[in-house]
Amino acid sequence: MARAWFEKRERGSGWGIRIARTLALALGRRTGRALLWPITAYFFCFLPEGRAGLRRYYEALDGRRPSRRTVFAHYLTFARTILDRAYLLARHRDAPPYEIRGFEAVIPCLERGRGAVLLGAHLGSFEAARAAASLRPQLKVQVIMNVGVSRKLNEALAALDPAAQDSILSLGGAASLLRVKEILAEGGLVGLMGDRPLGGEPTYEARFLGRTARFPLGPLRLAATLQVPVFFFTALYRGAASGACRYELVFEPLCDPAPEAALRGEWMRRLGERYVETLQAYCRVAPDNWFNFYDFWQVQDGGPPRGSAPGDGGDDRVGGRAPMERSDASQDVGARGER
Amino acid sequence: MKSEQTDFEREIAQLLVSSLNLALDPVSIDPEAPLFREGLGLDSIDMLEIALAISQHYGIQMRSDDPENATIFASLRALAAAIKARRA
Numbered sequence: 001m002a003r004a005w006f007e008k009r010e011r012g013s014g015w016g017i018r019i020a021r022t023l024a025l026a027l028g029r030r031t032g033r034a035l036l037w038p039i040t041a042y043f044f045c046f047l048p049e050g051r052a053g054l055r056r057y058y059e060a061l062d063g064r065r066p067s068r069r070t071v072f073a074h075y076l077t078f079a080r081t082i083l084d085r086a087y088l089l090a091r092h093r094d095a096p097p098y099e100i101r102g103f104e105a106v107i108p109c110l111e112r113g114r115g116a117v118l119l120g121a122h123l124g125s126f127e128a129a130r131a132a133a134s135l136r137p138q139l140k141v142q143v144i145m146n147v148g149v150s151r152k153l154n155e156a157l158a159a160l161d162p163a164a165q166d167s168i169l170s171l172g173g174a175a176s177l178l179r180v181k182e183i184l185a186e187g188g189l190v191g192l193m194g195d196r197p198l199g200g201e202p203t204y205e206a207r208f209l210g211r212t213a214r215f216p217l218g219p220l221r222l223a224a225t226l227q228v229p230v231f232f233f234t235a236l237y238r239g240a241a242s243g244a245c246r247y248e249l250v251f252e253p254l255c256d257p258a259p260e261a262a263l264r265g266e267w268m269r270r271l272g273e274r275y276v277e278t279l280q281a282y283c284r285v286a287p288d289n290w291f292n293f294y295d296f297w298q299v300q301d302g303g304p305p306r307g308s309a310p311g312d313g314g315d316d317r318v319g320g321r322a323p324m325e326r327s328d329a330s331q332d333v334g335a336r337g338e339r
Numbered sequence: 340m341k342s343e344q345t346d347f348e349r350e351i352a353q354l355l356v357s358s359l360n361l362a363l364d365p366v367s368i369d370p371e372a373p374l375f376r377e378g379l380g381l382d383s384i385d386m387l388e389i390a391l392a393i394s395q396h397y398g399i400q401m402r403s404d405d406p407e408n409a410t411i412f413a414s415l416r417a418l419a420a421a422i423k424a425r426r427a
Contacts, residue, residue: 176383176403177383177384177386177387178387178390178401178402178403178408179403180387181387181390181391181403182402182403218384221384222384222387225384225387225388225391226387261357261358261359261360261388262360264360
């Protein structure tokens with residue numbers, strides 16, 4: 001069985017990343033991009049699991065085994081989006097341009113007392129969105145993520161723009177979720193990732209690119225509890241070999257605010273369905289933006305048991321749920337994935 | 340040994356059960372037992388749900404920067420006491 005992504009050690013050392021960041025900003029994007037070739041070649045050669053994961057993805061997407069060239073180009077796209085994070089966060093003159101689509105529908109949510117949830121995925125560059133959001137002074141965007149896995153990278157990038165770091169909330173206990181509610185009340189946007197389940201977390205099953213995959217239930221539950229409109233969100237990297245690339249920030253409505261607790265099961269089922277459908281559609285638009293470098297269809301429940309992390313003083317996983325009786329239909333959404 | 344719920348604790352227990360839609364008799368909640376993890380098994384999303392229900396019913400805003408957050412939700416008893424104190 002493929003190891004779960006969160007158990008993987010982040011590749012690259014802290015100082016290496018800092019040097020890379022300094023070099024990237026000093027040398028400019030053109031040179032930075034040229035340097036990505038040998039770096040990508042290194043990771044391509046020494047991360048066979050990533051290659052295998054992508055092969056599975058392309059097989060599901062196209063029905064045939066991808067060429068090495070396709071997989072290498074995929075690695076390169078990932079490297080380019082990371083490089084661009086440095087320019088975007090530093091507001092460097094080389095920061096790539098971006099277009100925004102579908103934001104009109106989000107605008108009514110930006111008033112006080114409203115807010116919206118952006119349900120994203122490891123598709124494209126959520127970071128590009130964060131950086132773009134910081135260019136709009138009025139817009140408050142808070143991204144909730146499991147920062148543990150790419151901590152070193154996040155720290156190095158955070159040094160570029162401390163304000164951006166403030167806008168990442170690590171997956172956390174009670175207080176951070178109250179903070180989420182406060183941000184929404186101020187008319188802010190809250191970003192959640194809906195594609196990668198953490199170990200042991202309740203999941204739901206959905207057909208994704210023709211095969212059954214598991215998606216985390218936690219983000220759907222959180223969106224239900226927050227009772228605000230939910231949008232699919234992605235920032236796609238649309239590149240050209242010439243380096244003339246841009247980012248496409250896409251907002252697409254998924255669901256109106258959730259109803260009262262007793263009726264949420266059906267709402268969450270619908271949200272999950274639409275989310276996965278939309279995710280699939282954008283994978284087809286920009287296949288090389290899929291940044292889950294593991295066998296996405298192989299992840300099983302059964303990571304570390306609940307409460308096994310010592311001394312964390314609270315329930316720190318969004319969506320973690322101990323088995324217990326629930327009377328509502330929401331259990332269906334979860335139960336499908338757990339049996 | 341399970342301790343008895345007070346009237347106000349029962350009221351809060353009912354609010355928990357209805358807002359979380361639990362298949363559980365409110366009276367059966369041990370007021371001293373932890374609400375999260377090994378106790379009732381609630382998680383941080385449930386806690387948010389409870390916080391929202393409490394603010395709706397009692398007009399008490401729970402803030403993210405409240406240093407007492409960790410203890411307020413320790414048990415039904417602690418929660419009831421905190422609500423009472425803040426309403427006063």
